[in-house]
Amino acid sequence: MSLSVRPFLAAAALAAVAALSPARAQTPAPAAWAPPDLKKLPDDAWGKLVRYGRDLNTNTPALLGPEAVNASMRFSGSNLSCQNCHLEAGAKKFGLPYVGVYGDFPQYRAREGEVGTIEDRVNGCMTRSMNGKPLPLDSLEMKAMTAYIKFLSTGVPVGAPTTGRGAGAIAELTRAADPERGKAVYAETCVACHGPDGQGKRRGQVGDGKGYEFPPLWGPDSFNDGAGMNRLIAAANFIHSNMPNGVSADNPLLSDEDSWDVAAYVQSQPRPHKDALDKDFPVRTEKPVDAGYGPYPDAFEQSAHRLGPFTPIRAAIKTLAAEAAKGK
Numbered sequence: 591m592s593l594s595v596r597p598f599l600a601a602a603a604l605a606a607v608a609a610l611s612p613a614r615a616q617t618p619a620p621a622a623w624a625p626p627d628l629k630k631l632p633d634d635a636w637g638k639l640v641r642y643g644r645d646l647n648t649n650t651p652a653l654l655g656p657e658a659v660n661a662s663m664r665f666s667g668s669n670l671s672c673q674n675c676h677l678e679a680g681a682k683k684f685g686l687p688y689v690g691v692y693g694d695f696p697q698y699r700a701r702e703g704e705v706g707t708i709e710d711r712v713n714g715c716m717t718r719s720m721n722g723k724p725l726p727l728d729s730l731e732m733k734a735m736t737a738y739i740k741f742l743s744t745g746v747p748v749g750a751p752t753t754g755r756g757a758g759a760i761a762e763l764t765r766a767a768d769p770e771r772g773k774a775v776y777a778e779t780c781v782a783c784h785g786p787d788g789q790g791k792r793r794g795q796v797g798d799g800k801g802y803e804f805p806p807l808w809g810p811d812s813f814n815d816g817a818g819m820n821r822l823i824a825a826a827n828f829i830h831s832n833m834p835n836g837v838s839a840d841n842p843l844l845s846d847e848d849s850w851d852v853a854a855y856v857q858s859q860p861r862p863h864k865d866a867l868d869k870d871f872p873v874r875t876e877k878p879v880d881a882g883y884g885p886y887p888d889a890f891e892q893s894a895h896r897l898g899p900f901t902p903i904r905a906a907i908k909t910l911a912a913e914a915a916k917g918k
């Protein structure tokens with residue numbers, strides 16, 4: 591495009607906007623965020639199951655954790671709650687909500703290289719985010735988890751995109767994220783709750799299954815290195831939209847830059863290791879650019895995948911995928 595065309599386009603665009611009525615010129619309001627109210631469910635078999643699913647999400651350490659009273663129910667490997675990440679029990683906009691998730695499964699899962707069910711997805715978080723064992727597919731707990739996710743997805747049509755799903759998408763940096771800078775952000779903005787050693791603060795005593803007031807961000811009781819939160823893009827967006835606890839995507843506190851750097855700092859810390867991660871993403875070109883572990887389809891170093899910038903990596907993978915498609 592020649593430079594002289596640009597002012598013309600800008601003027602035309604302005605004229606087009608001016609021609610609209612004031613109401614139409616406003617950007618369309620996003621669909622209202624109105625997850626259904628659990629209090630309105632009757633106390634019948636369905637209502638009881640959905641409420642149990644909610645409790646499993648908010649009170650996970652007591653019901654499924656390594657300190658659960660019922661020792662046969664100790665499926666989770668940490669004292670985290672699902673709700674520590676799926677905020678407001680999966681009902682918070684851009685707080686990794688369950689709203690709209692039910693109708694999106696079964697879906698193709700690049701991590702497994704096959705179509706997975708909603709139960710598989712729950713167990714993905716059980717074995718990675720919770721560093722534990724999968725829930726048996728025929729258990730009451732799995733039934734309750736999926737019933738709760740279905741309840742929160744009420745009214746969202748199958749396959750419809752849900753505004754507010756996930757954790758948002760802040761602009762990426764054109765440089766690598768910087769854990770050293772992030773350390774200073776951590777000391778200023780996170781340390782009051784998550785602690786100088788990142789180990790958070792328990793609600794009660796070790797052994798009582800009450801979990802955390804402020805969850806750990808690394809160390810033995812945190813999510814493992816195969817978890818979604820251990821990827822920089824997922825973590826930076828989650829932190830930007832939700833941390834310090836209480837901010838929202840509409841009203842964040844951290845700048846984009848600080849979010850990337852503090853996420854890089856958190857991810858530079860030790861956490862439990864999951865075995866056989868090299869089996870993840872069997873189609874290598876489908877591996878997310880920010881996966882923290884190889885093998886990678888491209889020639890970028892692991893540190894580049896962990897810290898970015900991601901645009902050059904995406905371009906390289908796109909070329910490789912196109913070559914692979916041609917070779918077929």
Ligand code: HEC
Nearest residue numbers: 670671672674675691711712715716719756813818819824
């Ligand atoms: C340490 C944070 C963390 C914890 C704890 C956690 N999850 Fe997740 N979960 C995530 C992240 C991050 C994603 C999105 C990953 C991705 O981008 O694919 C996710 C995705 C999901 C999804 C799919 C959501 C979607 O939008 O498709 C479900 C369902 C889910 N988790 C269930 C659970 C359940 C049930 C528990 C507790 C047993 C749990 N999670 C615990 C971080 C967590």
Ligand code: HEC
Nearest residue numbers: 673674675779780783803804805806807829833834835852
């Ligand atoms: C005011 C206290 C507070 C501050 C400050 C705070 N957090 Fe959190 N954070 C929480 C709480 C509470 C949760 C769990 C939310 C829940 O269970 O409802 C949480 C959850 C998290 C999680 C997901 C759960 C986990 O254990 O991994 C991450 C990641 C996180 N915070 C990172 C940060 C970062 C990075 C900062 C600084 C930018 C920060 N937080 C500042 C209170 C806080």
